[in-house]
Each structure stands twice: as structure tokens, then as C-alpha cells.
Amino acid sequence: MHLSNRAQGVSPSATLATGQRAQALQAQGIDVINLSVGQPDYTTPQAIKDAAVAAIQADRVNGYTATEGVLPLRQAIAANLATLHDIHVAPQQVVVTTGAKMALYALFQVLLNPGDAVLLPAPYWVSYSEQVKLAGGQPIEVAPTDSLKVTPAQLAAAVTPTTRAIVLNSPQNPSGTTYTRAELRAIGEFAVAHDLVIVADEIYGELLYDTDQVAPSMLGISAAIDDHTVLINGVSKTYAMTGWRIGYAVANPTITQALKTLLSHMTGNPAAVSQAAATAALTGSQASVAEMKAGFKHRRDVIYPQLAALPGFRLTKPAGAFYFFPDVTAAMARKHVTTTADFVDLILNEAHVATVTGEAFGLPGHIRLSYATDLATLQAAVDRLRAFMSD
Numbered sequence: 001m002h003l004s005n006r007a008q009g010v011s012p013s014a015t016l017a018t019g020q021r022a023q024a025l026q027a028q029g030i031d032v033i034n035l036s037v038g039q040p041d042y043t044t045p046q047a048i049k050d051a052a053v054a055a056i057q058a059d060r061v062n063g064y065t066a067t068e069g070v071l072p073l074r075q076a077i078a079a080n081l082a083t084l085h086d087i088h089v090a091p092q093q094v095v096v097t098t099g100a101k102m103a104l105y106a107l108f109q110v111l112l113n114p115g116d117a118v119l120l121p122a123p124y125w126v127s128y129s130e131q132v133k134l135a136g137g138q139p140i141e142v143a144p145t146d147s148l149k150v151t152p153a154q155l156a157a158a159v160t161p162t163t164r165a166i167v168l169n170s171p172q173n174p175s176g177t178t179y180t181r182a183e184l185r186a187i188g189e190f191a192v193a194h195d196l197v198i199v200a201d202e203i204y205g206e207l208l209y210d211t212d213q214v215a216p217s218m219l220g221i222s223a224a225i226d227d228h229t230v231l232i233n234g235v236s237k238t239y240a241m242t243g244w245r246i247g248y249a250v251a252n253p254t255i256t257q258a259l260k261t262l263l264s265h266m267t268g269n270p271a272a273v274s275q276a277a278a279t280a281a282l283t284g285s286q287a288s289v290a291e292m293k294a295g296f297k298h299r300r301d302v303i304y305p306q307l308a309a310l311p312g313f314r315l316t317k318p319a320g321a322f323y324f325f326p327d328v329t330a331a332m333a334r335k336h337v338t339t340t341a342d343f344v345d346l347i348l349n350e351a352h353v354a355t356v357t358g359e360a361f362g363l364p365g366h367i368r369l370s371y372a373t374d375l376a377t378l379q380a381a382v383d384r385l386r387a388f389m390s391d
């Protein structure tokens, strides 16, 4: 069977691969705790499910919709940006997609020519580099500082005449690191000066724990930065709606038009019933968002000190998202393993806890553990890791 170079050049998602290995052990009857997944364990709030059912029953979601999504949803997204960030965009600047993943995929397709470079400050989410490659582009990793935040000086050292874009994810998957508005401004001004597009992935923006505020946005800082920014967001993480597959991009008219044209041939439109559900999520009571946020925060606060106290684990408290990303180089040395992938395998096989290797995020020597699971399970996982590390 002949497969394209494109298909052969793409690596499978490492987070999904670990999950599959965990499932294989579970199928053998082994009790594995799976902390590799990146989705809330909460169920979609009842009011959102009810709105979806009502839309189905009223025959409002049988047909194709506009490629960019129905107007009420795009209006709801614009209104949400105004409420949360005092950012004012027109619904015409919003393109709704089949998950934020599709927004990012389509965006790299419209931005990149073969050989164009995209700066990826490490650690970065697994799909960015593969999506850039699928668009014929070149992912350029920018090594992290101790704070796991990239600086304009580092970007200046990495930028070349072929650089087209920077991906900035805040709060960040895998470490929860969150940029301040001043830091975003500095990076935004750098991007404007070099005429780069800023891909601002803010999908964890409402999951910021030591404040009742949301994380600062790259949009709304200055008109010039707005013009260079594509905001990526979605309902997956905030509303426990990963399976509904609704994300969106907010961009200038040139980019939104190109995205619409491309998506009209790729997906046609995101599922109409999911659009109805997402509209209800954004326009209804936000009490469930606050409840879920409080739940994630409590888990983080209980588990973080225990994880930080494990021999050979070093980490700062994640400000947002729902992952821990400890530096485990000293733990690896204690266990006499040299690659992080081997360390992850050892933890899986001996402690029966599934984690994800930092190599998948461009940062070996770290592992990612999700705390989007209930506290009793998290506690059992930490107890297993403690026993494993004291062997």
C-alpha cells in the first residue's frame, strides 16, 4: 500500500498512545490509573444537554449550517469575549470549527507555504508541530527558560526571514504556565515588528486557579497586535464538552475569509447540534464553570505538595489548565533510566500509573500528569508513585 510522504511524516499523538498502552494493561486485568488524558472528568452540564435535545426535537439541527457556524453562536462568542476580557470583535471575525484542533489545523494550512517556519516555545502541545508539518511548514522549537515562558530575546534569536508565526499557549498545556498581560504585550510587539502571526491558544483561559479572573488574552492589548493575532479557543475544557467538538478562531477579515473557504471543502460546517449546545453553554448560567474550576483547584492544591515532595520530582505549582509537569531528571537517575519514554514505561509497568513523556511536548526530562480526575483516584496515583520512588 502506497501512502503519501505527508501521511508517513506525521507522528501519532503521544497522549493517545500512552492511553492505549494503559488500556492494553487494563484489558489484562491490571488496575491502571490513567493520568494521561486531557479531558475533564465532569459531565457536560445538564442545561447544555437539555438545549441540545430541545434543538434536535424541534428539528432545528437537521441541515447544513454556514461553514463559519451559525450567527447566534458567533454572536455568543463575541459577547463572551466582551464579558470576560472587554474585547470587542464582530461576529464576522469568528469562525467556528470542529474543535479547536481543527481551527489550528486549518489555520496552519492557510498561513504556511512549504518551508515556512513556525516558532514553538517549548513545552508545547503535541499537535502543533505535526499540524505545521502537515501544512508543509517547519516547526522550530524554542528552548524554554526556567520559568517555562518564552521571552522576546529568545524569539529574536530564533526568527529568520522564513518565520511566519509564533504559537503561544496560555495557560499552557502541559505545564499550566500562564503569561501576564505585560509579557503578552512584549511578545505581541515583537511579532508585530517582525510581521509574524501570533497563534494565541487560550483554550484553558478560564481555568486559572489563584484568582477569580480569567487568564489575560493576547487580544485587546493594541490594534496592531490584534491585527496580527489569531485567537484560538473552544468549549471543550471550560464546559466539559470535549466530545461535542466545537472550537473557534477569531482573526482579521483576510484570515477569516481564507479559513472559511478552506473549511467549506474540509468539514462543510461543525455539527449543528453541537453548535446549539455550545450556544447554550456560552449564553446560559456560568455557575457550572465556577464549580468545575473550584474542583480542579482543590485537586491541584491537595496533590501538588505531595508530588513536589516525591524524591527526584521538581515542579512549580501550575497556575492554570489541569496538568502537572514535573522535571523528573533526578528521579530518572535514581531509577537508572536514560530516556523519559523509558521512565514513563517503568512507571506504567511498575506503579501502574499512566503519564505522558515530556518528549511529546518538546521537553524531555519531564512527565505530564493530568489532574482532571477525581481526588481519590489522584491520591491513589500519588501513593503509588511514592511507593515506586522509595523502592
Ligand SMILES: Cc1ncc(COP(=O)(O)O)c(C=O)c1O
Pocket: 038, 098, 099, 100, 101, 102, 125, 169, 172, 173, 201, 203, 233, 234, 235, 236, 242, 245, 246, 247
Ligand atoms: C493546548 C490545546 N489546544 C487545543 C486543544 C484542542 O481542543 P479541542 O479540539 O477539543 O477544542 C487542546 C486539547 O487537548 C489543547 O490542550
